[in-house]
Amino acid sequence: TGSSRPQRMLKAVQKNATKGDPKSVISAIDSYCRHKEWAMNVGDDKGLILDSVLTEVNPSTALELGTYCGYSSVRIARLLSPDSKLITIEFNPAFAIIARQIIAYAGLQDKVTLVEGASGDLIPKMKEQFGIKSFDFVFLDHWKDRYVPDTKLLEDCGLLKKGTVLLADNVICPGAPEYLQYVRNNPRYESRYYPSNLEYTKVEDGLEKSVFLG
Numbered sequence: 001t002g003s004s005r006p007q008r009m010l011k012a013v014q015k016n017a018t019k020g021d022p023k024s025v026i027s028a029i030d031s032y033c034r035h036k037e038w039a040m041n042v043g044d045d046k047g048l049i050l051d052s053v054l055t056e057v058n059p060s061t062a063l064e065l066g067t068y069c070g071y072s073s074v075r076i077a078r079l080l081s082p083d084s085k086l087i088t089i090e091f092n093p094a095f096a097i098i099a100r101q102i103i104a105y106a107g108l109q110d111k112v113t114l115v116e117g118a119s120g121d122l123i124p125k126m127k128e129q130f131g132i133k134s135f136d137f138v139f140l141d142h143w144k145d146r147y148v149p150d151t152k153l154l155e156d157c158g159l160l161k162k163g164t165v166l167l168a169d170n171v172i173c174p175g176a177p178e179y180l181q182y183v184r185n186n187p188r189y190e191s192r193y194y195p196s197n198l199e200y201t202k203v204e205d206g207l208e209k210s211v212f213l214g
């Protein structure tokens with residue numbers, strides 16, 4: 001049996017990136033996915049928006065839902081301050097094993113905790129298992145119909161505080177209509193849409209940034 005797309009992505013990183021250099025890992029993945037084989041990373045265009053929101057928020061504790069191969073984990077973790085942490089949740093073991101290697105290749109393993117499992121099961125364990133009081137930043141990039149239930153779960157578990165920023169990928173393509181409805185018509189959130197394009201394509205997509213008002 002041949003290799004998988006994530007395995008080929010890891011090979012491209014090992015071949016073209018410099019160990020311990022997150023920027024070169026990001027470029028290696030973007031170049032591979034743009035010129036060789038498309039993959040569902042947030043990508044370089046939406047990645048610039050992610051970078052700017054992260055720089056603005058400067059989170060101490062960040063959560064990512066849907067690690068996939070770790071591209072956005074690297075994008076996020078490279079911008080975190082020294083003692084800040086990213087927890088990223090991925091339920092597909094085949095993807096998680098690749099993500100761990102890509103995160104480690106970037107030299108960011110000490111800032112990123114990859115937890116294998118389903119967000120719905122793990123979010124309620126964040127406080128007790130990971131000593132998290134609340135998250136300053138949440139990147140939603142998992143199954144698009146889980147964005148609303150998991151946002152409600154984060155609220156109910158007291159993991160959001162006044163000022164927590166939620167940033168959601170793919171709100172146009174593949175689309176998260178219920179999520180847009182939820183955050184845009186909810187007095188507890190201040191939402192803004194950042195137009196962009198689906199990773200490595202000209203198809204319209206964008207990120208929705210929602211500030212929890214407490």
Ligand SMILES: C[C@H](C[C@H]1O[C@@H](n2cnc3c(N)ncnc32)[C@H](O)[C@@H]1O)NC(=O)c1cc(-c2ccc(F)cc2)cc(O)c1O
Nearest residue numbers: 040066068089090091092095117118119141142143173174
């Ligand atoms: C959902 C995936 C991303 C990952 O999320 C993990 N996951 C899921 N549900 C959970 C959970 N409940 N808990 C933990 N992990 C979880 C999974 O295993 C994938 O690795 N992302 C996408 O499907 C995705 C798809 C597209 C896309 C766009 C146009 C097309 F024509 C085709 C595909 C673009 C994107 O930018 C995406 O992000």
Ligand SMILES: [Mg+2]
Nearest residue numbers: 042141169170
């Ligand atoms: Mg995505």
